[in-house]
Amino acid sequence: MEISLVDIGGNEIVRGKWPGSCQVLVLLQAAYKSKPGFQCKLMCGDVQLQPRMRLADLDRGIVTLVWAREDPPKRKVLRAAFAAITAHGSVVTWGDPQCGGDSSSVSDQIQEGVVQVVSNERAFAAVKADGSVVTWGDPAYGGIGSSISAEQLKEGVVQVVSNKFAFAAIKAAGSVVTWGPARGGDSSVISDKLEEGVVQADGSVATWGDAVFGGDSSAISDGLRGGVCQVVSNESAFAAIKADGSVVTWGDPTRGGNSSSISDKLHDSVVQVVSNSFAFAAIKADGSVATWGGPTRGGNSTSISGKIQQGVVEVVSNDFAFAAIKVDGSVATWGDASWGGNSYSVSEKLRKDVVQVVASARAFAAIKANGSVVTWGDPARGGNSFSVSDMLQEGVVQVVGNDFAFAAIKADGSAVTWGARHCGGVCSAVSDQLQEGVVQVVSNERAFAALKADGSVVTWGDPERGGDSSCVS
Template sequence: MASSSEIYFELVELSGRIVAKGTWSATLLANRLYQCAHLAKPGHRCRLLHGSREIKPITPLAALDLSLGICIQVVWLFSCAAARHSQSQAFAAIKADGSVVTWGDARGGDSSAIAPLLTEGVVQVCLNIRAFAAVKADGSVVTWGDAVCGGDSSSVAPLLMEGVVQVFSNNQAFAAIKVDGSLVTWGVATCGGDSSALAPLLTEGIVQVCGNMRAFVAIKADGSAVTWGGSGSGGDSSAVAPLLTEGIVQVCGSSTAFAAIKADGSVVTWGDAGCGGNSSAVATLLTDGVVQVCGNAMAFAAIKADGSVVTWGHAGCGGDSSVAPRLMESVVQVCGSRMAFAALKADGSVVTWGQAGCGGDSSAVASLLTQGVVQICGNAMSFAAIKSDGSVVTWGDAGFGGNSSAVTPLLTQGVIQVYSNIQAFAAIKADGSVVTWGSASCGGDSSAVAQLLTEGIVQVF
């Protein structure tokens, strides 16, 4: 065991898999634990729980109650690279052997044309509305689906043969970060697939990319941000350019706007005013203390360090929170559907607001959302919540997965992660199997590949 100046911890997923273990100096903050967790799933965010208590990145390790044990539970949230729900109409699952299984809409769900390239070595899959891109362990990229949307990457093929570490997408284009910090883009030119106009700014130092429907934002190592793509969707950030030269640590998109968190906890917004690009109505609340921003199609919700939530954008889609008194403290995660939000509180309860038909009204399952929830996932019109006992609760539009009664017996226990695309959900269970529901044509029906989803699934995109 560690000495009195050091603390031994094990970071463990809900499945029981150990993500990391070791000793850390008691003088450090818990952000070191978060860094170790993020190495296990690059591009994903998580919550860390010690017993029933949430550990914040700023929590001193010395402040943790060691009587609760050495186990730190890792609860994976949605990808920070895609802060909104996926727009895809298909799914791709990576298995433990590095192979990929796809299903759903043929534009991406059918990967037969490049199947031999997906039998091993895949470490990440990124998808947009009609195409997929897979990063392999050797740093190469394989693409398929609609050619125009990036399924055909032949125009940049020499740049995707090695050195790629992560791929990001918006609705119709892709952007790949290479090991040297340069960026490669392809897909619909007007949506960011062509970044030649600012190529000199993308040759080095890129550390993160965020996309919305038609534009991209890249964060550089010096904290500056570079934007391109549809000008009305945030691709043109000239109105706030002086605020994007340094200190940017995270960017989130709505459908046609962006919100950036700076190192001082302030927020900068730009793009379509009606979709959250104009945050002037709540500007005084966004000058400091913001730690996370989530976007749906039409609005944003920001969590502050005190656990309160600030919303802006289209009022009827969650930009005006009708449940504000319940969002003044203890919020630890916010998730968006197309026009609604769901917030997870530290006590495991859930608060929803926005368009009722998009999951903003959770009254039908309210009694199931008062405690024990550890993760929320949303698609365009509905939500799914995982509880600490491994069961799943769903609400929202029935055809989009808000009604999971067809697979209820499979969702009563053992679920460790839920993923979504635009109209369906896929849940990974502790035994490595996958359960799907929602729109059949968008992957809610996985019967065609059922035999490939019974074991060994480690991630779904």
């Protein structure tokens, strides 16, 4: 059958003929080839298409591509505090006061107009509707009192991004302002490259920060002069996907900064790269996966290579392992065995019907098509859900992990938790508030916060890391 892929403006991206017996996966592969490094979803009318659906079941020959520039989901950098934006643009904070949980010093500046809040390990930065930026938290990490000139953040900021230590603000004119410690906060050595044109239309990349961790890309600078459409990082290395589907890497060679051992697999056709703390995994247009980096932490996937040669549609990572979802709904895992790289104990349950995989720092949780949940990995960090297994047999629509535990939202609006007791795995203190009305759950390293349908927020987990929000209740 003949199918046209069009963007939301009606512009044709790809047109082709495929047998009706083919799965929607072939359309996703065509979409990724047309725009490597970008995420997308496919819509046929009001229906979002899933990779395993048959083309013959589509009721029309026009499929709409919706592009999303977001990177693959990763656990947040945020460690010890929370910041909530209210409907009228004010910000409420709680958790460790030294890490941004106490914003009283800037409270008058975040009473209204906040449109974005970004965090690193110990500080926050809020972008306001007028283009100004407000910071608070540990001064050594870019919080209040940091050395950045206040004049540069008074207007014109359109986006703020962070690493663990520092912040960078992109301004409307295309310039970049950085602040925080030397590991990213000081960009003076390349300041001339950040004065305009960011994000650069020519697809070039400029780097700064700790040289060992990828701040110095001079060794592969030729590969970054143009055509880059996405950059992915782990704790100390980077991987850039180019428009031709090739990948360029730099940074700590033991953590994936050197990919020469599989360079032949990264020359073309890469559509997505996912990282954990020590390694990278690249999904190619044919559904195969190539891996590199720390060999015992997911960089070496030879033990399951036969399972990831085709049909992979998504890869998810925790700190030291990977899990690949295949088009047939099965899951293949590799990396540190005790942290989820070995899923043998639940292999029968992962053979089919898996629709999503979520990670904590050392474990995984898979949601299946019937709404049940399967877990594996470090039992102390959510890999063992036996204590709540009867509540995870059906009806689960979302699972969220922090470093130590998981929380599942069910179709009836209730929430179920498991994992490390002190870090949110047990919610008995607030269980009566989680029986209904939960619409979203977010996490930091050791705590959870649930947003309810009435706009209220319920928190639990480590009280010193945001699990206790009584001070702002």
